[in-house]
Amino acid sequence: MIISMTGYGKALAELPGKNLAIEIKSLNSKGLDLSVKLPSAFREKEMEIRTLLSQRLERGKIELFVSVEKSADSGSFSINKTLFLHYHKELKTLLSEAGEESNESLSSVILKIPDVLQSEKAEFDEHDWETVAQGIENALSSVEEFRTAEGQVLEDDIRGRVGLILDLLVLVEPFEQNRLNDIRERIRTGFQKITKSDLLQTKPDENRFEQELIYYIERLDITEEKVRLKKHCDYFIETLNDSASQGKKLGFVVQEMGREINTIGSKANDAGIQKIVVQMKDELEKIKEQLLNIL
Secondary structure (H helix, E strand, C coil), rough: CCCCCEEEEEEEEEEECCEEEEEEEEECCCCCEEEECCCHHHHHHHHHHHHHHCCCCCCCEEEEEEEECCCCCCCEEEEEEHHHHHHHHHHHHHHHHHHCCCCHHHHHHHHCCCCEEHHHHHCCHHHHHHHHHHHHHHHHHHHHHHHHHHHHHHHHHHHHHHHHHHHHHHHHHHHHHEEEEHHHHHHHHHHHHHHHHCCCCCCCCHHHHHHHHHHHHHHHHHHHHHHHHHHHHHHHHHHHCCCCHHHHHHHHHHCCCCHHHHHHHHHHCCHHHHHHHHHHHHHHHHHHHCCECCC
């Protein structure tokens, strides 16, 4: 099972005279990177929220933001009368000096001046926190659903690419047998040309030549690499089928797959196999990119 580190969730919490919007965003990261932004009244709950986020989301760059909006009927705004009257007097004086008469729009202008219209400080009690905590739980559930859905998309893509690597591995076999025969024939032909030339003072030892040829051919053999690559692919799929998402473990398995593919390429000495190896590497790189987003 795969779970993505990318997710988004939003929930609303309604309190007397106040509406709270709770948003959680999650992006990929090597570790856990938490950012929590709360109204000042809930600062003491920050550690509790961080613990909850780390337990539920485990890994990723996670941001939680709680914003408060006053209800229209909350009655939580007040006018600073002293400041209002001060600005009103000053503006009337200026208008009079400028030869203009004050009008009804003067009051609306004054109300837009900073600190004239004040919002009362939001107060919360323990019952309010229970509502907010439930809202955070709802937002977390939304993030988890998002992560699971995206994880399924990633899993389908990765399974397909591992399957392609296994299919390409099968295509190596016909090239492999022909390759060894060609190498053997090429070396033998060269050896015969040398033995028939007048450049050699002594006749080469054919038994020693056979031993060296077998040794050389064995060094070019890729049977073990193919077997290990298939086992790594099988183990990768087995890990995908695990009930928990294990992105780091899958990353380690992919590294081993890459080593075997690289060794096959270095031993290939054949254009056909090299072409297949390039295709394998291309699929493996795409798998690595996808794994960066996996929990």
